[in-house]
Amino acid sequence: MLDDYRLKIIVAIVIITIILVFSMDPIAQDPSYHNFADQRGMINIPNFFDVISNLAFVIVGAMGMRLIRSRRATGGLPELQAVYMTFFVGVFLTGFGSAYYHFHPDNQSLLWDRLPMTIAFMALFSAIVGEYISSRIALKIFIPLLASGIVSAGYWHVSELNGSGDLRAYVLVQFLPILLIPLILLLFDSGLNGNKYIWGVIGAYAVSKIMEFFDAQIYSALGVISGHSLKHLIAALATFIFYRALLNRQILSKQVARME
Template identity: 80%
Template sequence: MLNDNRLKIIVAITAVSIIAVFSMDPIAQDPAYHHFADRRGTLNIPNIYNILSSLPFVIIGIMGMRLVALGRASGGLVELQAVYMTFFAGVFLTGFGSVYYHYHPDNQTLLWDRLPMTIAFMAFFSAIAGETISSQMALKLFIPLLVSGIASVVYWHVSELNGHGDLRAYVLVQFLPILLIPLILWLFNSRLNGIKYIWGVIVAYAVSKLMEFFDARIYSSLGVISGHSLKHLIAAFAAFIFYRALRNRQILSI
């Protein structure tokens, strides 16, 4: 497998990305991150729309876990069922973590928002690697990837507690898969049809990050919903696209 030049490209980009990120100065969490454009509340619940927009993660997470548990994820590979289940479990927990965080946004609650997200990130990356490069390789890397994702958040949290916050590892966990997955899809053929679903997930998640970046501008323009709330809804839709993929795709004949 390591003799495959395509895999060498993936490994090289990963190595360069890690070196580049950790050659930067530590990145502390900006306190302004917690100051959302839409802070409206109701019934003594603050940030109500950011809380309500987090609930689709719970719903889609349940739908996905049920699909896999009942053996109906025919649009995936049998050997990757545990990976799919972990992805939707991460999505499910992201909903609760997001609600908890947005009820009282600070670095302490942000920990519980980010932990389940890293589970979903690493599971999704493992799933795509398994469907394209090698399911055996993906399963071997699955647990180490999960551990590295969780460790990146724990490291950030501890660094903040020690007064020198460092988000660099978390930045890698969140954005390196976004860089690598399109490259993997270009270099390797999937064992399943419906590659449009995976591209849909990538595009939807990228759009959700744009919504987050333009949080205040979107809220001032629309007046009824903020970019951050739209980020939640579109990111949840990305998870729903993958749910549809596991229902509708078919294994390609070799």
């Protein structure tokens, strides 16, 4: 299995990235992170639009869980149904965790935003590995990846409580899949048609991060909604695109050779 040069590239990138990140000094949470552009309150809800925009995650997460439970996710691989379910559970919980955080943004509430996000990140990455590389590999790494994601958020939180905040592990959990997923799509063929859906997920998530980065500038320009609120909506759109993929893709009648 490791004789495949494509897998060697993936493993090498993972190892090099881990070494580079942990060769850096610990990264503490910047207190200014909690100072979002749109702090308007409505109907006794502070930061109303940053809070309420998380409803999109709750809706898509609930739709996804219902889809998996109904066994209508024919656009996915049968052996990955638990992975897909975990992804949508993570999305669903992210809606509540992020809303709770934005109701009163600080390091304590941020933990409950980040924990479910790590579940969604790791489940999605496992699903992509299963669809493009090997479902057997995906199922082997799934639980360890989930554990590493949860531990990364927990470790950051404990490190902040101890006065020596360290985001490095969480940075890896969030951004390494963003780096690897496009590469996997370029190097490997899927056992399903509809690559456009996964590229759509990647594109929408990339746009959401741009919205997040330009939070204040977008709010200043538009006046009605901030970049961070748009980030929630567009990131939820990314999860909806994956939901549509599980409805509309088809398993290829002539499956490509996959590493087992």
